[in-house]
Amino acid sequence: MSNDRDIAILGVGMHPWGKWGHDFTEYGMVAARAALADAQVQWKDIQYVAGADTIRNGYPGFVAGATFAQKLGWNGARVSSSYAACASGAMALDSARAQILAGFCDVALVIGADTTPKGFFAPVGGGDRKHDPDWQRFHVLGATNPVYFALFARRRMDMYGATAEDFAQVKVKNSRHGLNNPNARFRKENVIADVLNSPIVSDPLRLLDICATSDGAAAMVVCSMDFARKHLGNTDGLCRVKAVGTVAPTYPQSVLELPDIASDSTAVVPAPARKWKDTIAFAAYEQAGIGPEDIDLAEVYDLSTALELDWYEHIGLCAEGEAEGLLRSGVTTIGGRVPVNASGGLACFGEAIPAQAISQVCELVWQLRGQATGRQVEGARVGITANQGLFGHGSSVIVAR
Amino acid sequence: MSNDRDIAILGVGMHPWGKWGHDFTEYGMVAARAALADAQVQWKDIQYVAGADTIRNGYPGFVAGATFAQKLGWNGARVSSSYAACASGAMALDSARAQILAGFCDVALVIGADTTPKGFFAPVGGGDRKHDPDWQRFHVLGATNPVYFALFARRRMDMYGATAEDFAQVKVKNSRHGLNNPNARFRKENVIADVLNSPIVSDPLRLLDICATSDGAAAMVVCSMDFARKHLGNTDGLCRVKAVGTVAPTYPQSVLELPDIASDSTAVVPAPARKWKDTIAFAAYEQAGIGPEDIDLAEVYDLSTALELDWYEHIGLCAEGEAEGLLRSGVTTIGGRVPVNASGGLACFGEAIPAQAISQVCELVWQLRGQATGRQVEGARVGITANQGLFGHGSSVIVAR
Amino acid sequence: MSETLSRVPIIDGWFTDDIDAPTLIGAKCSQCGTFVFPPRSSDCPNPNCDSITLDPTPLSRFGRIWSYTENCYAPPLPYVAAEPYEPYALAAVELAAEGLVVLGRVATGVRAVDLKVGMEMQLELDVSHRDADHEYMVYVWAPATPGSEAAQ
Amino acid sequence: MSETLSRVPIIDGWFTDDIDAPTLIGAKCSQCGTFVFPPRSSDCPNPNCDSITLDPTPLSRFGRIWSYTENCYAPPLPYVAAEPYEPYALAAVELAAEGLVVLGRVATGVRAVDLKVGMEMQLELDVSHRDADHEYMVYVWAPATPGSEAAQ
Numbered sequence A, B: 001m002s003n004d005r006d007i008a009i010l011g012v013g014m015h016p017w018g019k020w021g022h023d024f025t026e027y028g029m030v031a032a033r034a035a036l037a038d039a040q041v042q043w044k045d046i047q048y049v050a051g052a053d054t055i056r057n058g059y060p061g062f063v064a065g066a067t068f069a070q071k072l073g074w075n076g077a078r079v080s081s082s083y084a085a086c087a088s089g090a091m092a093l094d095s096a097r098a099q100i101l102a103g104f105c106d107v108a109l110v111i112g113a114d115t116t117p118k119g120f121f122a123p124v125g126g127g128d129r130k131h132d133p134d135w136q137r138f139h140v141l142g143a144t145n146p147v148y149f150a151l152f153a154r155r156r157m158d159m160y161g162a163t164a165e166d167f168a169q170v171k172v173k174n175s176r177h178g179l180n181n182p183n184a185r186f187r188k189e190n191v192i193a194d195v196l197n198s199p200i201v202s203d204p205l206r207l208l209d210i211c212a213t214s215d216g217a218a219a220m221v222v223c224s225m226d227f228a229r230k231h232l233g234n235t236d237g238l239c240r241v242k243a244v245g246t247v248a249p250t251y252p253q254s255v256l257e258l259p260d261i262a263s264d265s266t267a268v269v270p271a272p273a274r275k276w277k278d279t280i281a282f283a284a285y286e287q288a289g290i291g292p293e294d295i296d297l298a299e300v301y302d303l304s305t306a307l308e309l310d311w312y313e314h315i316g317l318c319a320e321g322e323a324e325g326l327l328r329s330g331v332t333t334i335g336g337r338v339p340v341n342a343s344g345g346l347a348c349f350g351e352a353i354p355a356q357a358i359s360q361v362c363e364l365v366w367q368l369r370g371q372a373t374g375r376q377v378e379g380a381r382v383g384i385t386a387n388q389g390l391f392g393h394g395s396s397v398i399v400a401r
Numbered sequence C, D: 001m002s003e004t005l006s007r008v009p010i011i012d013g014w015f016t017d018d019i020d021a022p023t024l025i026g027a028k029c030s031q032c033g034t035f036v037f038p039p040r041s042s043d044c045p046n047p048n049c050d051s052i053t054l055d056p057t058p059l060s061r062f063g064r065i066w067s068y069t070e071n072c073y074a075p076p077l078p079y080v081a082a083e084p085y086e087p088y089a090l091a092a093v094e095l096a097a098e099g100l101v102v103l104g105r106v107a108t109g110v111r112a113v114d115l116k117v118g119m120e121m122q123l124e125l126d127v128s129h130r131d132a133d134h135e136y137m138v139y140v141w142a143p144a145t146p147g148s149e150a151a152q
């Protein structure tokens, strides 16, 4: 697969996910050095640093691109710092890709790292932020992030007959997938009963249905195909970014999404035939000129077990309401036709917001190269990621070799 | 002037600067609608929204691109949200330019707006952020932003013989320039004595030497030359972005810059021949294929009166140590050879962080079109902006028609 | 309800204070007719409409559950939780006329086990929390009274 | 100095507690030899050097003023200002051997009017502020003692 919009992924790297409590830049340095070493590119040769921001770590987090460039040692590389909540890593990749394809740089470092607080995410900024929907949803409703995950879960139950056991089965699958992933935080096999015996947090979701918040980092070195050719002699077998879909909604956003208190109105303009989250992967498919049937594996955003099932439908692995059947059939388990979250997913990693969309791409690269020891999807050639950030940030990346 | 890296500026708009205390998105809407009207482009036709973030307005500020897209009404445009402190607007423009030149969109809205607190900027994030240089400089040293401005001012005095009257003269000049600017916050003519009688804040800088913090917004509609041609029939007389320099330092960053507590060491790698702030405009000149002698006007970042003098040298209007002479000669006053801050500059506007690098470009557009009533630089064809954001974010934009 | 506490809405302008038949206050575009909640006075969200004026409008008191959940643990601040904490349900309710889905707390005592997607609900007011001087009122969704507009 | 207060640095690991001849504690790259302040244990800032280990090293006690100022108004928190507030100077001092310019407060009583670019300064310790239990020490720049290393 090749076209003139491709960029190459020369190297990827992570800092293992966990709850270490260190400065986020320390994790970023480990991930950056790992990606550079994997790429066999020296830091001094990087021309652009696309940082994904963290908003819970003071000023250095807001200027992540500059923070990492300074800590690695100012090398004259230009920097950008992007924020799109959980999709920040994809926005940073999109920034690097546009710079490369516009001819403003040849080789870039894309990087995100975070240190997270314990417990629920609460609104940032302090004080009575009466204009801020993020403040409003907490103050007026107590609508935490798991509340939204739970709304989608409950709808699957009442509409499609999903059961608590189906949700638990997603956790069981992912816990097995991630068992041998050296970067995963939780490496313990769960059985259905573990999930069903864990306390209910936001009904119907239980503690083990919901992903934790983690410290972690991920980075990658991306470049133009010309640079790759010069760097490696040829581009045979190289992982290529075929598409980066960063997709915002089209009015009316008729599905209630985190952190909104109400949907858009469908009174005047009817709901679009393909709803927003169904457009995200399809924007990437269109860019890459492929379809769901061409995909060998997917990394999707399992904030909750039930949301992974939603994503099966959003990315076109099955029709609406059929995800439970797909799961039960084993198609999305390693060994099945389209393994989902072979990395172990957020179930095994937890959320490290600016890192996670990047880490999804890292996993695709390891899988496509055949380096995913203990969780390898055999013969994988094309993978997709899908992710969603608060306030209408959809992201989907397609990688092929 | 034309080359294949040009993009066109179809429209510009602002919300007047002030201290209104409203939600920042209200200002942004006014600026966006003004820019769209000026461009005669409908919001529904915008394909990309490049937001410059504000970090003091909660979550909506961190995802400025999405916030403005949602408030204008989700139209399917892709979004980005960039942060580079005071250079954020230039980073947003750079993002839009790369997307356009990479062929990912044809027409984009670049936008920034802020509501600011009173008094000194203090570190964001709360708590004891012992790893955060921004926290450290306040806690250990009490090094506010004016402290850094003052270090540069004092150095001019001790090294080049600058006087308090020279600094005051910058304020006098800019206060006259901005007198009739409808978007300026301070529209009062100052005389030397006004400045010299104002209290010393950070010696040697007085209250009227230092810019205030403001509420404000600025926006522009930019597009590919092809889009402009289709939209307007031709591209005659259109303002073009010839260069966007977003320049980070090269080690060693031998000049102590806000918010650092120490410079980089020159013990092993000597200081570069051209220091970082001297590289910012020159990166833009190189992109545009022109030099300082081709410039008809400049908007530079007068955080303090003395810093405007530094910028004369950084952007190549005169040699180091000669800025006071250039000022006294009248070259940088409207009517002179290269008026600087014909808008009135930050002296008349104050800082509205995500908006200001964009507002500098707006002023160039009005000047180049001959629409800068009451402050017009006659016959201006080429203008430059220069700006600097904390943590190594240099920005310079060249606009020509 | 305490007699000495002044009763104030938890947030200004989102709902009426008619305790018997409260309504949410949305905004309506005078040009294209679309609805917005929470209310705002400017900037129609319809990208095909360039109206900048939105007018306040009452929203339907009745609708059907799009989905629901229950907070088994206390949300963090700025949610003000009672001590001891009592789990409560939330529901997202579809208002047919406005084409809006509005998330709200569910009336005290009505739990997730009592709800179902599609169920008919009506708007009521409830006490969110109290401080030394105030009783903060919040809109809640409650199962529709039999014989009400929605339940027909 | 109070006898009942325990004396602690305002920030950990930036300077020694030798009250007579304190030094800043920087970091030095064992591979390329460059210096870093504030100190850190990893990540050489020289982009041409891939060392990830930096070792603590004392920095020169003496240097020359690169520039200086005076805070005429109290900085905001997290700066802890004494009441009533007393203006104080700050100086950025160039350390020749390390090629570093280090910003610091200037010793109490030495004001901007007493300073000049190029002036010789030496490192001292001073009390930043006190709380119920602690006296917080901070490094400061002071005019070099005549006959000192820098003043020769």
Ligand SMILES: [Zn+2]
Residues within 6 Å of the ligand: C029, C030, C031, C032, C033, C034, C044, C045, C046, C049, C050, C051
């Ligand atoms: Zn309308």
Ligand SMILES: [Zn+2]
Residues within 6 Å of the ligand: D029, D030, D031, D032, D033, D034, D044, D045, D046, D049, D050, D051
């Ligand atoms: Zn080194």
